[in-house]
Amino acid sequence: MTSITKELETVEFRERLDAESAIPVLVFLASGVLWLLVGSALGIIASIKLHAPDWLATIPQLTFGRVRPAHLDVVAYGWASLAGVGCLIWLTSRLCKTPIRQRGALIASAALWNLGVLYGTGAVLFGYSQGVEWLEYPLPAAAIIAVAFLLFAWSILSTFHARQAEHLYVSLWYVIASVVWFPILFVVANLPIYSGVEHAAVNWWYGHNALAIWFTPIGLALAYYMIPKVIGRPIYSYYLSLLGFWSFALFYNWNGIHHLVGGPVPTWLQTISIIASVLMVIPVMAVAVNHHMTTIGHFKLLRTSPTLRFTVFGAMCYTAVSFQGSAEALRNTQEVVHFTHYTVGHAHLGVYAFLSMILFGSMYYIIPRVTAWDWPRPGAIRLHFWLAALGISLYFLALTIGGWLQGMAMNNPAEPFVNVVAGTRGWLILRSIGGSMMGLGHLVFAFLFFEMLWRAGPRRGASPWEDAK
Amino acid sequence: MIFIRLWMFFAGVLAVLFLGWVGLVGAPGVQLAALPAQTGLRPYTYQQEHGRQIYIREGCVYCHTQQTRPPGFGGDQGRRWGRPSVPGDYVFDQPHLLGTSRTGPDLLNIGARQPSAEWHYAHLFNPRAVVPQSIMPRFPWLFELKAAADPGEPVVDAPAEFRPGGGVITPTREGVDLVEYLRGMDRTYPVKP
Numbered sequence: 001m002t003s004i005t006k007e008l009e010t011v012e013f014r015e016r017l018d019a020e021s022a023i024p025v026l027v028f029l030a031s032g033v034l035w036l037l038v039g040s041a042l043g044i045i046a047s048i049k050l051h052a053p054d055w056l057a058t059i060p061q062l063t064f065g066r067v068r069p070a071h072l073d074v075v076a077y078g079w080a081s082l083a084g085v086g087c088l089i090w091l092t093s094r095l096c097k098t099p100i101r102q103r104g105a106l107i108a109s110a111a112l113w114n115l116g117v118l119y120g121t122g123a124v125l126f127g128y129s130q131g132v133e134w135l136e137y138p139l140p141a142a143a144i145i146a147v148a149f150l151l152f153a154w155s156i157l158s159t160f161h162a163r164q165a166e167h168l169y170v171s172l173w174y175v176i177a178s179v180v181w182f183p184i185l186f187v188v189a190n191l192p193i194y195s196g197v198e199h200a201a202v203n204w205w206y207g208h209n210a211l212a213i214w215f216t217p218i219g220l221a222l223a224y225y226m227i228p229k230v231i232g233r234p235i236y237s238y239y240l241s242l243l244g245f246w247s248f249a250l251f252y253n254w255n256g257i258h259h260l261v262g263g264p265v266p267t268w269l270q271t272i273s274i275i276a277s278v279l280m281v282i283p284v285m286a287v288a289v290n291h292h293m294t295t296i297g298h299f300k301l302l303r304t305s306p307t308l309r310f311t312v313f314g315a316m317c318y319t320a321v322s323f324q325g326s327a328e329a330l331r332n333t334q335e336v337v338h339f340t341h342y343t344v345g346h347a348h349l350g351v352y353a354f355l356s357m358i359l360f361g362s363m364y365y366i367i368p369r370v371t372a373w374d375w376p377r378p379g380a381i382r383l384h385f386w387l388a389a390l391g392i393s394l395y396f397l398a399l400t401i402g403g404w405l406q407g408m409a410m411n412n413p414a415e416p417f418v419n420v421v422a423g424t425r426g427w428l429i430l431r432s433i434g435g436s437m438m439g440l441g442h443l444v445f446a447f448l449f450f451e452m453l454w455r456a457g458p459r460r461g462a463s464p465w466e467d468a469k
Numbered sequence: 470m471i472f473i474r475l476w477m478f479f480a481g482v483l484a485v486l487f488l489g490w491v492g493l494v495g496a497p498g499v500q501l502a503a504l505p506a507q508t509g510l511r512p513y514t515y516q517q518e519h520g521r522q523i524y525i526r527e528g529c530v531y532c533h534t535q536q537t538r539p540p541g542f543g544g545d546q547g548r549r550w551g552r553p554s555v556p557g558d559y560v561f562d563q564p565h566l567l568g569t570s571r572t573g574p575d576l577l578n579i580g581a582r583q584p585s586a587e588w589h590y591a592h593l594f595n596p597r598a599v600v601p602q603s604i605m606p607r608f609p610w611l612f613e614l615k616a617a618a619d620p621g622e623p624v625v626d627a628p629a630e631f632r633p634g635g636g637v638i639t640p641t642r643e644g645v646d647l648v649e650y651l652r653g654m655d656r657t658y659p660v661k662p
Contacts, residue, residue: 050572053597053604060610065528131525131564177482184486196559198494198501200567205493213486249482253489262543263536263567264554269497335543339534339571410571413547417574422602424572 008097008164015372020099021090022370024106024155026453028086029363031114033449035078038121040439042071047432051425061125069136070124076134076210077145078117080355082110084218085152087362088175090370091225092156095172096163102155109151116144132199134207135189142190146183153179170241171221177249178217185209197265204259211350212252219318219355220248220287222362226311227294230365231301236293244286251279258329261338270331277329284322291315306381310361313389317353321346336411341424341431342403345396352438353392360388360445367452368460375448376457384444391437394430402427507557509658513650520650523643524566527608534568535577535654551578551657558656573605580654589648590625590640598628611644 007013046068048055056062093100100106120137123129129136137145156179160172189206228235235241254276257269295312302309324346327333337343364381368374375381402424409420451457513521524530538545539553554577559565583589591598594612596605616636618624623645625638632638640648 049606050604053606057607058609063527063606063608065531065606066526068531069528127526129525129528131530131566133530133569173478176478180479180482181486188490194565195563196501196561196565197556197567198498199563199565200559201497202494203565205490209489246481249485253485254492256493259569260567262538264556264558266497266500266556269493272492331542338543339569341572343569411544413544417548418600418602421572421604425604 013097014094015369017093017097017099018090018369019372020103021093024100024103024110025086025090025366025370027107027110028082028089029367030449030453031110032079032081032083032086032359033446035074035082035117036442037446039071039074039079040435040442042067042074044432044435044439046071047428047435051428051432060127066125066127066129069129069133070121072134073124073136074117074121075351076215077113077120077137080215080218080351080359082113082117083359083363084215084355085109085113087222087359087366088156088218089152090366091171091221092159092175095165095169095175095225096159097165098159098162100155101158101162102151105151106155109148109155112144112148112151116141116148119144132203134210135203139190139192142186146186146190149179149183149186153183169225170235170238170245171224173245174217174221174224177245178214178221181213182210185213200260200263201257201265201269204256206256207259208256209253212255215351215355216248216252216318219314219358222358223291223311223315223318226307226358226362226365227291227315230305230308230311231294231298233294233298236290240286240290244283244290247279247286248283251276251283255280255325255329258334261329261331261334274329274331278326280322280326284319284326288315288319306375306378306385307361307365309385310357310364313385314354314356314358314361317349317357321349321354324349336407337403338407340403340407340410341399341427342407345399345403348392348399349396353396357388357392360384363449367449371452371455372460373452373455374457374460376451377448380444380448384441384448387437387441387444391434391439391441393434394437395434398427398430398434402430501556504556505661506560507555507656507658507660510558510560510656512561513653516646517650517653519643520646520648521566523611523647524650525564527606529576530566530568532570532572532605533574533576534571535575536567537575537577537656545575548574549582550575551581552660554656555660557661576651576654577656578654580652581657584652586623586648586652587626589651590623590644591627593640593644593647594625594627594638595631598626608644610641611647612638612640614638 045056045062046064049064049067053064060066089100089106116137120141123138123141124136128138130138135142156175160176185206189202194202224235224241255273257265257273258277261270261274302312328337328346364375405427406420406424409415409423410417537551537554540546545551558577559567588599592600593608595607596603612625614632614636618637618639622639625640627638
């Protein structure tokens with residue numbers, strides 16, 4: 001071992017890296033937290049409107065058909081993307097063992113990204129949507145976000161190019177792959193050249209890939225880092241993570257058309273996506289075994305480390321949502337659940353219970369390190385966890401049961417359609433309660449986050465309940 | 470190392486994305502381009518296309534599909550929502566509006582099922598006046614309150630509580646065109662083999 005290699009392993013070196021990435025990381029994370037509050041408000045309004053349709057009924061900008069896509073776009077392109085980018089910047093610097101590069105480009109990226117989300121969401125609410133799920137933003141807004149993403153990718157790839165680390169840890173594979181994949185996907189899907197059924201195929205190639213090659217890699221990269229880091233032992237198996245990554249890359253890309261099962265698209269195309277969805281069991285098993293075997297014997301740490309509690313919750317939900325997705329893609333399941341609220345429950349198990357919980361956990365780890373300050377109020381962090389965990393559990397159970405019953409009733413032609421609608425009412429009210437709990441949790445989290453920014457907590461190192469170093 | 474050489478990693482990453490695109494977008498694109506429009510299908514009129522833009526603006530697609538499922542797969546045939554739809558039914562649709570949710574019923578053939586413009590006006594103005602258990606939004610901004618209707622102008626059958634001080638409720642240009650679009654939704658022509 002040379003002395004340079006030793007220097008890269010010291011606490012002082014890591015503190016220097018964290019300090020250098022502090023400003024871009026905090027700018028992205030703060031933007032993400034603000035969009036989380038906006039997105040939660042939009043989601044709760046949309047949810048309540050499904051059982052109280054005459055509430056706020058005379059304001060065109062707040063009609064269900066505009067608020068609901070605005071909610072999706074804000075939480076996807078605002079909250080999850082911006083908070084995800086903030087975490088990935090920090091993670092890339094740590095894993096490359098070199099200061100983050102192109103910090104100016106990152107600040108420009110954050111400014112443009114916020115502008116794109118503001119413009120795009122405003123356009124949806126004021127009636128200028130493109131009308132395509134996941135691709136509602138008008139082209140100028142999408143173009144602004146594409147430029148912002150390229151600036152971010154430039155910073156990540158520059159840092160990677162300048163890396164001092166000899167070993168490329170598994171998290172880094174996911175980060176590097178996703179910054180190469182997502183801009184291509186986003187630009188190709190936004191091209192205004194498709195129509196009819198081909199447009200539907202492009203729509204769901206994009207819609208599912210947004211999860212496959214952008215949001216899921218964020219969650220997995222962070223989980224692969226946080227779990228071993230907090231526990232203080234290496235990941236269980238390197239070869240399992242290798243198998244997990246490449247089978248993930250190979251199969252996930254082909255899943256999209258399971259959103260069109262039973263529709264007017266060629267049957268062979270539906271079949272391919274169903275097969276690929278089932279094959280996802282392989283990468284998911286690889287990740288699940290790897291994470292579980294790393295955590296096993298250390299579950300008591302979940303009580304003391306908020307990072308581990310949120311992250312392990314998220315990692316378990318990744319396994320759950322993926323197995324559910326494989327079973328859900330089958331024709332027999334699609335026949336019942338395709339057009340129902342069940343699908344919405346599945347989507348939230350993925351983007352919330354998996355990804356958002358891991359983002360929360362990672363932010364509890366990263367923010368003290370970039371601010372050199374500790375979290376105040378451990379009680380409030382526990383409150384955030386339980387509001388989020390119980391809220392999403394209620395949300396998921398209500399829509400899963402209610403959606404299944406809705407699908408069964410819909411498939412029975414003797415049941416008048418209006419009875420199918422009326423039968424969902426109680427479940428939708430439960431969903432609003434679950435969603436409001438999640439929203440309350442976000443208020444607690446945002447309050448803590450901004451307290452950290454003006455240093456309400458103890459100086460780092462002075463707190464007795466601190467996470468592992 | 471992730472792979473034997475780093476360039477192989479990048480090549481692999483690009484290859485999997487490209488393969489997925491070929492399979493899910495490229496190949497079906499070639500196959501679908503070879504399929505002709507159904508002979509019974511007519512292009513949207515200017516008015517219908519404008520109505521379609523209102524349908525997009527108000528986000529109708531988030532609760533209504535425009536695709537009918539085949540026999541033996543769900544209840545569409547039993548509900549008489551129309552024969553299974555085929556790619557040739559959609560050649561004039563840009564953007565596509567197939568939809569993913571049936572919080573409300575499928576609308577691919579709503580024009581054949583409900584041809585009455587009066588019904589659509591009353592329903593869009595206040596769905597619960599027509600279907601008491603409906604959870605569909607109202608769209609009052611597609612209507613206006615006037616002292617009296619112009620000659621030939623449709624009048625919405627609305628209860629007095631929506632007409633303070635009397636007068637009549639009539640659809641705006643946007644409301645008229647949206648209803649023209651909905652009434653034109655009819656893919657009941659026989660399908661070519």
